[in-house]
Amino acid sequence: MQLLAGADTADLKAGYEQLNEKISYTYLVKPETGILMVQGRADGTLAPFCLGEMTVTRCILTVLDSIQGYAMVQGSDQEHARLAALFDALLQMPAFHEKVMATLMLALKTKEQQKNQNLAREISDTTVEFFTLKRGE
Amino acid sequence: MYVAVKGGERAVKNSQILVAGKRRGDINVPKITPDQIKNQLGLGVDRVMAEGSLYDEHAAAMAIRQAQGDMTEAIFLVRAFRTTLKRFGNSIPVETTRMAAFRRVSGIFKDIPGGQILGPTYDYTHRLIESCPEDDTQDTRERPLETENGMSDPAPASHDAPPFPGELPRVIDILQTRGLMQKDPAIPPNDDGEDLTRQPLTFPASRSLRLQALARGDEGFLLGSAYSLQRGFGLDRHPFLGELKIGYAAVWYTPPELGFKINIGRIKLTECFMVNRQDDAPKKAAGFETGYGLVFGQNERKAMAMSLLDRSLRTNENTGKADYPARDPEFVLSHCDNVESSGFVQHLKLPHYVDFQSELVFIRSRRKDHVPDEGDR
Numbered sequence: 001m002q003l004l005a006g007a008d009t010a011d012l013k014a015g016y017e018q019l020n021e022k023i024s025y026t027y028l029v030k031p032e033t034g035i036l037m038v039q040g041r042a043d044g045t046l047a048p049f050c051l052g053e054m055t056v057t058r059c060i061l062t063v064l065d066s067i068q069g070y071a072m073v074q075g076s077d078q079e080h081a082r083l084a085a086l087f088d089a090l091l092q093m094p095a096f097h098e099k100v101m102a103t104l105m106l107a108l109k110t111k112e113q114q115k116n117q118n119l120a121r122e123i124s125d126t127t128v129e130f131f132t133l134k135r136g137e
Numbered sequence: 138m139y140v141a142v143k144g145g146e147r148a149v150k151n152s153q154i155l156v157a158g159k160r161r162g163d164i165n166v167p168k169i170t171p172d173q174i175k176n177q178l179g180l181g182v183d184r185v186m187a188e189g190s191l192y193d194e195h196a197a198a199m200a201i202r203q204a205q206g207d208m209t210e211a212i213f214l215v216r217a218f219r220t221t222l223k224r225f226g227n228s229i230p231v232e233t234t235r236m237a238a239f240r241r242v243s244g245i246f247k248d249i250p251g252g253q254i255l256g257p258t259y260d261y262t263h264r265l266i267e268s269c270p271e272d273d274t275q276d277t278r279e280r281p282l283e284t285e286n287g288m289s290d291p292a293p294a295s296h297d298a299p300p301f302p303g304e305l306p307r308v309i310d311i312l313q314t315r316g317l318m319q320k321d322p323a324i325p326p327n328d329d330g331e332d333l334t335r336q337p338l339t340f341p342a343s344r345s346l347r348l349q350a351l352a353r354g355d356e357g358f359l360l361g362s363a364y365s366l367q368r369g370f371g372l373d374r375h376p377f378l379g380e381l382k383i384g385y386a387a388v389w390y391t392p393p394e395l396g397f398k399i400n401i402g403r404i405k406l407t408e409c410f411m412v413n414r415q416d417d418a419p420k421k422a423a424g425f426e427t428g429y430g431l432v433f434g435q436n437e438r439k440a441m442a443m444s445l446l447d448r449s450l451r452t453n454e455n456t457g458k459a460d461y462p463a464r465d466p467e468f469v470l471s472h473c474d475n476v477e478s479s480g481f482v483q484h485l486k487l488p489h490y491v492d493f494q495s496e497l498v499f500i501r502s503r504r505k506d507h508v509p510d511e512g513d514r
Contacts, residue, residue: 002387002400034223036390037332038192038404039230040352040431042344044307048230049345050332051352052433053219054192056401060394070395072225074388074402075195116237123239126255130247 003108004084005073011111012083015104019096025086028068029060031078059085067092160205171198183405183434184208188475189215190334190353192404192433209355209475216476229389229398233408233431235304238384240435243308245377245412251305256383258437308380309410309427318412318425340467347450347470351443352432354473362463362473363442371449371461372413379410379427383435407432409440413448 004012035053042049058072059081069089073080087104090096161168175182175198185197189212196218197211204210240256243249255261312318331345333353338346351359366372385403392399409430417423428448430440450466459465472478 005400005402032223034225035191035219036225036388036401037227037334038388039228040233040348040406041230042348043309043410043427043429044233044408047345049348049352050227050334051231051349051431052187052190052192053222053224053334054228054388054401054404055196055222056225058225058392068394070392070399072390072392072399072401074404075193119237119239123254123256126257128253128255 001071001084001088003105003112004071004087006112007080007084007108009077009080009083011108012080012087012104015087015100015107016083018103019090019099023063023086023090025061025063025069025089026065027059027061029058031057031059031081033057033076033078036072057081061085061089063089063093160203169202171195171202174198174201180435181206181208183436184356184439185211185215187433187436187439188212188353188355189219191215191219193218209479213476213479226390226392228401229391231386231388231404231406233382233386233406234307236382236384236386236406236408237403238305238382240383241305241381243378243380245379246308246311249308249311249380305382307410309412312379312412312425318427319421338470340470342466342470344447344451347466348429348431348443348447350470350473351430351446354443354470355475355478356436356439356442358473358475358478359442359446359469360438362469363445365461366445366449366463371452371464372445374414376428376445376448377412378441379412381407381409381437381440383407383437405434407434407436407440409437409444411441411444411448 034056036056037053038051039048040051041047054074055076056072056074057076057078057080059070059078061069061082063069063086067089069085069087069092071081071084071088073084087100090100091105175194178198178201181201182194182197185200185208186192186194188208189197189200191197193215196215200211200214200218201208204214238251238254238256240258241251241254243253247253309318313320331343331349333346333349338350342350367376384406386406387403388401389398390401391397407430411428411430412425413428415421415424415426426448428444428446430443430445430447432440432443446463446469449464450469452464459468462468
């Protein structure tokens with residue numbers, strides 16, 4: 001679910017095209033945009049405090065009247081929420097699980113790892129190396 | 138006796154049309170896009186998100202464009218926007234030790250777990266306005282930084298990237314484990330903090346509400362207040378930067394429909410710990426005390442000011458006396474919200490003709506001599 005929430009809508013769309021099947025579903029909750037209050041902790045460890053809200057879009061749908069797909073994604077992109085919920089449902093179905101894991105989910109995971117690696121490489125270049133100079137004796 | 142006067146509808150409508158035109162500017166110049174603002178004016182977007190109290194880069198970018206760059210106006214737009222949205226619930230408190238940090242420095246210890254990571258910052262730039270080519274091709278200095286949504290081509294593996302610092306222990310913990318800092322008694326983690334958007338701010342305010350007010354407070358006001366502390370209006374010794382960390386924190390939420398927590402995404406946060414020496418007191422041995430700051434986006438200045446104020450606003454918790462403005466919770470917290478302060482200051486532009494008329498009457502009645510009547514037609 002984390003990978004679906006963090007994915008680009010374009011990648012999810014492409015993933016859906018790849019399936020080559022029309023999946024029918026019914027909405028329990030149509031994609032709707034709302035907000036979540038993000039909390040932090042005083043001193044990082046103590047009592048929670050409200051830091052500020054963030055825009056999210058959620059969607060709940062059912063496939064085959066029994067499998068529930070849920071998605072809550074950052075931002076106001078309703079397509080993103082719809083597709084993420086759809087894939088959440090598909091991943092719970094044995095008929096689709098393997099295929100989706102091997103194609104879309106693998107691609108998303110690779111992309112995320114790449115992003116993290118790039119970030120790590122960039123910041124490692126800015127990590128300070130201290131040199132101590134011995135003076136006198 | 139009041140005489141109701143109406144008018145100006147045509148003028149108001151035309152004023153709206155005029156400002157829309159001014160906002161667009163010269164139509165021969167390309168129109169600015171929210172994507173450009175998000176990417177190239179990201180720190181402005183961060184500020185509008187923090188003070189608008191809504192983490193939504195697109196909304197903030199749109200607001201900045203619509204407000205013609207007036208940040209306080211943009212913050213107002215974002216605040217208004219958030220009132221139109223339904224609140225689904227509260228997130229689980231973010232775990233900042235697990236942030237994917239791209240900048241992390243400490244002023245108190247040289248060697249810290251994970252090292253001093255400078256990251257992208259203007260601290261070491263020379264502050265000279267540079268002329269650079271308007272296209273990207275010739276500028277060899279610029280290396281496009283990885284943005285949150287940036288798609289990267291598989292980078293040529295020239296060398297193995299070092300492992301990403303997944304978890305950076307808090308520098309403050311070093312002081313605590315050495316027994317130099319009193320650990321505040323652990324409060325049972327209740328699910329939700331108090332919320333300023335749901336209840337008015339009354340005094341004495343809990344630390345939860347103070348931190349929320351500071352997190353959404355005006356950067357300039359907080360900065361000036363923190364500066365006053367350092368200059369002697371509240372602090373009599375040099376504070377120290379325990380840790381400043383900027384990175385992406387995961388946001389977790391437990392939807393009632395699912396009953397288990399899910400990861401919604403990552404948000405950029407700046408976290409700051411300030412450390413102050415506390416001398417021997419009747420019931421406490423000398424030790425260190427901290428102040429905490431946490432802000433949306435990359436805003437070091439504000440997080441540092443917030444953490445200084447978090448500490449100073451607690452100084453007189455027991456005595457209730459406010460000796461300096463930046464130590465007075467009522468002074469700082471009542472006036473740090475720029476939407477509120479802007480509203481009240483600017484409301485003076487509204488017609489106060491009748492109010493002022495009564496002022497004139499009063500002045501005249503106090504004067505014995507003939508005073509030429511002016512302005513009462």
